[in-house]
Amino acid sequence: MSFDTPDIILSLIKIGIVLGLVLSVTPVWVWVERRGSALIQDRPGPNRIGPLGLMQAMADAAKFILKEDLVPAQAHKVLYTLAPMFGLIPAVTTCAVIPFARGFVIPEVIEYSGLIGAILVGGAVAHLVLGIIALRVTSHFGAIAGATRVNQWIGRLVAVGLFATVPLLLGIFFWFRSAGPVEIPFGFAGRHFEPIIADVSVGILLFFALSSLGVYGMATAGWASANKYSMIGAIRASAQMISYELALTLAAVGVLLGAGTLRLTDIVYRQSGTFVLFDTIPLPAWNIFPMFIGFIIFWVAAFAETNRLPFDFAEAEAEIVAGFHTEYSSMKFALFFMAEYMAMGTISALIATLFLGGWDIPYWNEPANFVGFLASFASFILKTSFFLFVFVWVRWTVPRLKYDLLMKLGWKVFLPLALLNIVIVAILIPLGWI
């Protein structure tokens, strides 16, 4: 292993981007979930804090931090404390193997262009607006009883930070416009920037390995709580995870057969371009077309893997109170909550990567430069958001299954169908369809 400073800095930038995305999934999607459920059930939903209730997540976070952190007297103290961390670690680490945009070569010099100007000015305007919203929200906190002072100071601090970046961004904009071509310093010039944290040869296996550890968080939490309902939740979580991981992995095998590699960047590059159906219709070469059965199985199994309705048997609030996290409060509960949304985010990104061409934009050969990077990044975010939205949509549309039906569906329907998908793909490959 050898390292040099620019490589480390580029890696840190990638980690920053991905971690920022993963951490922002929870607040943003809690808002989408609550407003979306309100839309589906024909009621207003949270609309008090911030415009359209957008700052509700901030208030929720403040509430979680200020709540009392209870530990049941009969609980196994160490495991009770460790369990939320067991749950969160797989959710945060799995995103490391997903490529999130088209790679590009960092140029030797950059000149001022309209795009860069637009990004800088747009960023400045966005920060200004966000700062004003933060101040408005802070004034709202005055109406909430208890610890108002702390909340107000946090809000003011955030607003000041946001306002401070506005002159900074505008300053860079004006300096850049007048300075002419700028050489890229510190040896970054000419380096290839591949937007993935860990481009390992066993990418998808690493994803499955880490995500399969997610069940320990639920199982340990349920057992350590010393509560019958928690225990039932934990046992359900383990049984469900074992059953549906099989279908999930087998559905992905079809993709791996077609691509001939386990590296996720290669899987995405192979899906760019077009595939001509019957010599007339050009379709994007996405895996969804030849492996439609695999796509559906993977998608449904992803619901079971992330414990979302109609498969949320580990918490099933109508049957076992709140399942494995019945006894949890405060930030320990918030960690489970965050882990659930992060797992949803990463599995949505994986569905997009495996079956919908990842960052690929159909009918457009993305250039290997900064424009291509931004456009493909936007495309990746769009696809991931679509699958994330379907998670919400399904939750408020489809009721929970019966537990025995879940097991039957997993073992008697999805497993044979996933095997059938592998056979179909294995027949299609020598025919030249994939």
Place this chain on the structure above:
Amino acid sequence: MFEYLIFFTFAAIAVIFSAIVVIHRNPIVSALSLVVSFFALAVMYVLLDAPFMAALQVIVYAGAIMVLFLFVIMLLNLAQTDEPISRPVQQFLGITGAAGFAITLIYYILKAAVIHTGGPAVFVADARAIGVTMFEAYIFPFEAVSILLLAAIVGALILSQRTSAIAKDGGAR
């Protein structure tokens, strides 16, 4: 240097948590410690340039087998976790045997082990190479093992069928 740091950290984790598996009285803690130990072992595979084996180690052992173990332990719901020490003869034999094995192992490792610092890679342990080796050179053992596993599955099915049949007619048979 960096590799040594990682190796010794995770070697220590593997050894400590393996010891916890044996020593700890609570079966759930033991099972979870075994998961940590498997994970540390997977890091060893990464250091040996075998990321495929590392991923499989975590998927198969930590992700599947240990989940099943934990599931069974929870279902049995062992009431008496702190079992008093009985059977002194067996305990004596077990400790003596384990200690003898450990001493022999340490003796031969100290005698034979040489720390290699970067030699030529003999075998590239990626998915393709492992697949080719398994399905060409070792196809017969591979098929034999799969038949053995099939027999085990059928056996388990028959055993569970028989107990449920007994339960149905009230254990009259």
